[in-house]
Amino acid sequence: MNKTVNINLANMLFHIDEKAYNKLQRYLDSIRRSFAGTAGSDEIIADIEARVAELFHEKMENERQVITSKEVDEVINIMGQPEDYMVDEDIFEDEPKAKTSDTTGRVKKLYRDIDHKYIGGVCAGLEHYLGFDALWIRIIFLLLGVFTGFGFIAYILLWILVPEAATTSQKLDMTGKPINISNIERKVKEGFDDVTEKVKNVDYDGMGNKVKSSSKTFFDTIGDIILFLFKVFGKFIGIILIITGAATLIGLFVGLLTVGTLDWVQFPWMDDFIVNSTNSPIWLVSLLTFFAVGIPFFFLLYLGLKILITNLKSIGNIAKFSLLGLWLISIIALIVMGVREAAAHAYTGSVTTKNELHISNPDTLNISLASSDLWDARGNVRMNDMIMVYDEDGEKILISNDVRFRIKKSNDSLIHIEVRKEANGSSIQDARGKATKIEYKYVVEGNTLVLNDFLTVHDGTRFSDQEVRINLFVPKNMVIDFEESRNCRWSTNNDKNIGRCDVDEYTWKMGNDGELKCQDCPEEIEQSWNDDDDENRIRINGQGIDININDNGNGESFKMKINEDGVKIKAKDNDEDKVDINIDSDDGKFEMKIEEDGVTTKKTIAKD
Structure with missing residues (x-):
């Protein structure tokens, strides 16, 4: 058992055995x-004590480690014994001594040389770091500053970020010389005796390296300049990394921590839309996102600092591996939440109700759409076709305008309305359960059918792609009159090929074939599907795609129209053979008719 003592060496605390x-x-x-x-x-x-403390600190694996005789012997071997050096004045003669210290492999560190500075000592420090004359460096900075402005910016940044060589150890680090007793003594005496110019080119290498020559060939100088430019470019990359990392971390902190985690700004809807089906609290998702995105950018910031400042102190392996583990945990947790969120929308379930409608005038049906007053309420939050609002009792209500209408022919003399409610869920049963909670209302007033153009969910069910599809079955020869609303919700099969946005502008009558016949449509609105339409065109707009190609020379034509109602294709060759294809987007009905050599073949496939 050994006795240990605490010592303060160069303002650093160490535990050392007796x-x-x-x-x-x-x-x-x-x-x-x-x-x-x-x-x-x-x-x-x-300076010697400071160097000894630095060597001890490098050898310590943790703060509680006790320094033993082994570490002391290793430090003494590096520093050397006093009797190994000549401490009188003749060590500062021009001739190098036979006994010198090895500098091979010594890594230089970038400092500002304030002893030979003109402004901030940046160029003088780069002279030691890069190995060629500071005059060239100053010329490069000046040229870059005059012609691009980058030189002045780079110099100011280096002046701010690069530390000055203030201590003897830092000055030796700057020149790449080993920090031992001999070199510390030399450096101190240089300052006292003002003989820097006399010894600056002397290399005290233990292997007897040649004295550094100040003369260089032209090509050596060009190579040094290119090397210097590459290093400057590397520093510029470091600055970019620092700015990117710091800006991202600040943005993440403000956007995620203050809003999602610290709850300085409250958005009650975030739990319903952002973390919809996983039931995870928003603060947890925000924190995990901050770690998952912020930790890589922190290391990007740290890398930029390491590029810019080579002697930057390491954050330590414990911190690195801790951040890596935290990042992996955050990534895995977010992936699990994402998979759960996707699984919550994996299945679509629906419930359907069908009722008869009785109106006062059996010959004419007026149709009107009613909107919700809450749709334009202040403070609502919109996500796609859905918003979230609060009623007068503070109850949360989800409102969606994902409601579509289709008019079909009834099989009898009565009006029928079919309401199909759909929602997504983690299973068919779950999806159907959510669909049953959708509220949709309509009312008959005389011979007017008032349909809501929205759906609501009151019981706290979160966003699950809820939607409503209305099929209105009208008997033949019944007149349908719309209250014009310019609402692009109507899907019909009509004789004018009018799109769903324009149906409610006209009055219609249900035909025997299930096709609506327009009662007041002007002739010029007829769509370009007649065989005598010779207009060649390609139209692509908000209504869809309309293509018409005619060759009047041989009678060939091709027409295609794609919109919200579906796909229609007509083609005819010079032998009067025809192909008509009609695909309905709402009920999945597929019709194909082929006329070839006077023989007509027709095939119809429908989903319902």
Whole structure:
């Protein structure tokens, strides 16, 4: 069992066992004795202690780790013994000494060299980092600044973001020299004796590397410039990453945390539309989304900082793996919620009711559409065809205008109305259960049928693609008169091929063949389906697609129309052979008629 003590070395706290502490104490005392009476000895000792503390910190795996004699021996081996160095003034002569420290593989760090600065020391620091003269760097910054403006911006950013080399250790890091007793002593004495110019090109490499030459060939200089531009481009990429990451994190915090999690701004409808069927609270979804999106952008921000500042302190493996685990958990949770939400709409179920209608005048049926006053209420929230409002009692009501009407021929002399309610659910039973909760109303007043153009859900059922389809069966020869509303909800089979948006402008009569016959339509509104229509055209607009191609020379023609009512195709060749295809979009009815060599073949397929 070893006794441990706490020490404060260069303002850093360490736990060290007693044996290692005594060895370290003897080592530092010997260094103090070696530099006693030397100019700048206090600064030399302080820098040596700071370097020793830095080495200890690099070797520690956690804050509670105890430093042993092994770590002390490793640090002493790196720093060297005082007697290994000549501490008198002759170490600053021009000739390098036989005993030097190895600098091979030493990674330089970017600092601003304030000792040789003109403005902020950026170019002087880049000279050490990139390895070529600061004059070229200053010229490049100046040219980029004059012609593009980027040079001034880049210089200011580097001036702000790159730290200055203030301590002796930082100055040695800047030049790539090892931070040991010898180099710390040299650097301090350089400042005291003002002999920087005399020793700046001396390389104290233990392997006896050659003295650095200040002369370079033209092609070496061009290569250095290209390398420098690549590094500047890398720094620019780092700035872009920082801006992107920071902006995204701020936006996520404001958009998700403040609204969804902290509930600073309340939107009661969010639980009904955003997390519709999973019953997950909005704050949980917001938090998971923040982690799932924000963590990658945080690492993007961190990468940009690492590119821009090479000596940026690492956040540590514990933080990295913790964030990675949190991100994976968020992604998995969101995927599970998404699958549950998709499963909640996997099936479509419907319930159908059919009733007879009795009107005062059996010859004429007036049809009117009624709208909801709540549809335009203040504070409602819309999602596709559905809105959510609150009634006077504070009850939540879902209102949708996903209601469509179709007029068909009745098989008897009575008027029938068929109401089909549809909804989505996780199963057929669940979907039908939601469909039964849909409320739809209509009323007969005299010979007028008033139909709601909306549906409602009152019992708290959430958005499940609820819709209503109305089939109105009218006996033959009955006149139908609409209250004009310009409501594109009517699907009919009529003799004028008028689209659903224009049906309610005219009066109709049910024909024996189930086709509505227009009673007051002008001739010019007839659609271009007659064989004598020679207009060649292709029309694509909000009403659909209308194509008509005629060749008057040989009698060939092709016509196609696609709209909300379905698809109609007519074709004729020069032998008077014809093909007519009609596909109804509402009831799925498929009709095909072929006239070939005087023989007519007709086939009809219907879903209902």
